[in-house]
Amino acid sequence: MKTRANIKTIGIATLIGILLLAATVLCCLRWQAWFGNPPEPPYVAGDSICRIQLTFGRAGAQSRAVSWQCGDTIQPAELHLTNKQHADTQRITANSRLFITAGGQTAYYFADMGLLPAGDYTYRVQVGLQRSAWQRFTVRPTTDATTTFVYVGDVQDADGGKLHTRLADINQRFSPDFWLFGGDVIERPHDGYWQAYYDMVADFGTSTPLLAVPGNHEYIKGIDKRLDERFVWAFPYFLDADTRFAGIAQYTFSVGNAAFYLLDSNNDVWTLPGERAWLQRAMTTDTAVWHIATLHHPVYSLRGRLTNFWVRQAFASLFNNKCDLVLSGHEHAYARRATNGTTPVYLVSQCSPKDYRINLDAGYDRYGIGCRFYQVVHIASDTLQLSAYTLDHVLYDQLTLLKTDGGIVLHDTFTNAPEYLQVDSTRYRKSAAKRAAYQQRILQRCSPPTPCLPAGRPEGGVGTY
DSSP, rough: HHHHHHHHHHHHHHHHHHHHHHHHHHHHHHHHHHHHHOOOOOOOOOOOOEEEEEEETEEEEEEEEEEEOOSSOHHHHEEEETTTTTTEEEEEEEEEEEEEEEEEEEEEEEEEEEESSSEEEEEEETTTTTEEOOOOEEOOOOOOOEEEEEEEEEEEOOOOOHHHHHHHHHHHHHOOOOEEEESSSSSOOOHHHHHHHHHHTTTTTSSSSSEEEGGGEEEESSSSSSEEEEHHHHSSGGGGGTTTOOSSEEEEEEEEEEEEOOOOOOOGGGGHHHHHHHHHHHHHHHOOEEEEEEOOSSSSSSTTTTHHHHHHHHHHHHHHHHSEEEEEEESEEEEEEOOGSSSSEEOOOSSSSSSOOOOOSSSSSSEBBOOOEEEEEETTEEEEEEEETTTTEEEEEEEEEEEEEEEEEEEEETTTOBBBBBGGGSSSSSHHHHHHHEEEEHHTSTTSSSSBBBSSSTTTTTTOO
């Protein structure tokens, strides 16, 4: 009996040892990806006012806030605001924060204008004796049930100049009320990558409100990971009235008859129940016709059945009960899901120079790989239209939702339409057999009734890496 007990003990100890060894090897292989942060290159903050950005204020879509940067020391700063109804210029004292990182230091500023009546406004910012040029924006009437916004998934572009003219063209074509980014607007929390982002939105970011949810690339990795607070000061609606950040980036606002919920899906799993409770309270108190949620990680992943499991557990039931549209990114592909013709419509999108290997059996109705996309959402009373375009402005996907007394009617304009599934699978770190199996699955997907578009990437594509 003792021999059997000893053998059992040795077997258990051996199994534990193997598991510990496997975990150690895995940690060694993945340590840099999980916990490592590339060092931030040195930078010097310019002495002039720069990186001016317009966004919504803490009071919602009828409010406005402006963030900007100037120099590497804090100085007295304010925002000057005028409109046609008031000849006097309102002077708003700015909040300030000096951020010191391994690469350098920069002074950040923002001013919240609070709730504003509908109308046309001009503003400028001042730091010390410096003043910026005057900028313009418009606040729509609260009675207007029509709104248009542009949604962009991951950007992560080290050179914002490549997207500069494209996004400016989109803004001119559609004249959106605001832009919404699904996280990862930067490659890493480095000043140089932030410059690429500001270059990208330079032509319209001072006059059209820009909003974003955080992605994992806005986080400083580590065992105790945390959101780089420079992101929060760029989008200061995440701050409370005392300019404090609670550690979770969540925000809700209403435009016309649509309610929006911005969530942080990157945080530690034990924070998700509190975020779910916040979302449940926000959903219970609003009386909007349309409900739209945005978070970085897809609730229904394109990568694997267990991927984003805890995000799904936290939010799926609330989304399925209340939302009409759920927007996300992270997985570097396009996918749209309206299961059995019902809402919510789940959308995953990306506008990045990266594309990932995805599961084409993830339950989505339409996919796109190897191309950059953007979405335009237009809401008019009881109708919501979602249109997806490639960066060369070719319509790739379109859905229309109509709310009636009998429920929601969903019209899919692109049922069985050709798809972009143009992937060089040799760039994936998989065995030749797995790469071949992936290519075979793509060929199966390309068979009727859903053929693939011709070989060769569109203008908005990303090329081969």
